Amino acid sequence: xxxxxxxxxxxxxxxxxxxxxxxxxxxxxxxxxxxxxxxxxxxxxxxxxxxxxxxxxxxxxxxxxxxxxxxxxxxxxxxxxxxxxxxxxxxxxxxxxxxxxxxxxxxxxxxxxxxxxxxxxxxxxxxxxxxxxxxxxxxxxxxxxxxxxxxxxxxxxxxxxxxxxxxxxxxxxxxxxxxxxxxxxxxxxxxxxxxxxxxxxxxxxxxxxxxxxxxxxxxxxxxxxxxxxxxxxxxxxxxxxxxxxxxxxxxxxxxxxxxxxxxxxxxxxxxxx
Numbered sequence: 001x002x003x004x005x006x007x008x009x010x011x012x013x014x015x016x017x018x019x020x021x022x023x024x025x026x027x028x029x030x031x032x033x034x035x036x037x038x039x040x041x042x043x044x045x046x047x048x049x050x051x052x053x054x055x056x057x058x059x060x061x062x063x064x065x066x067x068x069x070x071x072x073x074x075x076x077x078x079x080x081x082x083x084x085x086x087x088x089x090x091x092x093x094x095x096x097x098x099x100x101x102x103x104x105x106x107x108x109x110x111x112x113x114x115x116x117x118x119x120x121x122x123x124x125x126x127x128x129x130x131x132x133x134x135x136x137x138x139x140x141x142x143x144x145x146x147x148x149x150x151x152x153x154x155x156x157x158x159x160x161x162x163x164x165x166x167x168x169x170x171x172x173x174x175x176x177x178x179x180x181x182x183x184x185x186x187x188x189x190x191x192x193x194x195x196x197x198x199x200x201x202x203x204x205x206x207x208x209x210x211x212x213x214x215x216x217x218x219x220x221x222x223x224x225x226x227x228x229x230x231x232x233x234x235x236x237x238x239x240x241x242x243x244x245x246x247x248x249x250x251x252x253x254x255x256x257x258x259x260x261x262x263x264x265x266x267x268x269x270x271x272x273x
Contacts (some may be wrong), residue, residue, distance in 0.1 A: 013079050014040045014228060017098055018087030018221070019048040019116075021121050023266035026218030031085055031225045033267035034183055037247070038229035045071045054142075054156035054217060054259030061091035064098050072101045083109060083232040084235060085225045088116040092130040099137035110180075111230040113142040116153050132162070139177045144231070146183045146224040163195075163205070167240070170197040171259035181237040183227065198237045206245050215255030217262040223229070223248050 016031035035042035230240025
């Protein structure tokens, strides 16, 4: 890849590699809105197309892998990112292409992976044959990962309960993949507390509150993208996670009801007067 020296122009660009949600509640469109809300210019490479609405996911079709590779190289040549957010990937070949792309980046560039395995409506979003490749090729090249409790259990290969067990398991998983940090999100918990682990040894629980709303579609996407924004802006991991949690909570509170199911949040609220 050709490297440019114009760091000033590159520093505010963030890249989303994720699926496309035609309802604009999650995936690439949610990532781009989140980047914009935090003052960043967003670029994107779509890994998969979906047929879905607020009611649920009906179909997933992965993009052609060679097309995705070309798109990533084209963007890198002209609009190299200061940070990368990775969401749904779809299949093993796509996982491999993205891992190959990450190998060519400066290791100092933050890469946040939201390991999307299933949709909130229960639809599978990552083929089973891609899991091994995700673990061995992609996650070791991530800086941070943001699994929810269900995804955390899948990555661990076992169910986990209780704060102490979550803390110990996060350390084990973070060490295995060589991560800088991890946020285990628990939006369904009572209360919805998230756990932040960092390789430095710092760890903390982020308290939350239940928000009575149907506007919960894409919370994981928005949280991981907001976390990336904070990291690129220079916040430490805990501060970036706290800011991301506040951002998502406010996006839920300010949302206008849309659709018959889990509706989209108001991701651009930070741009309002």
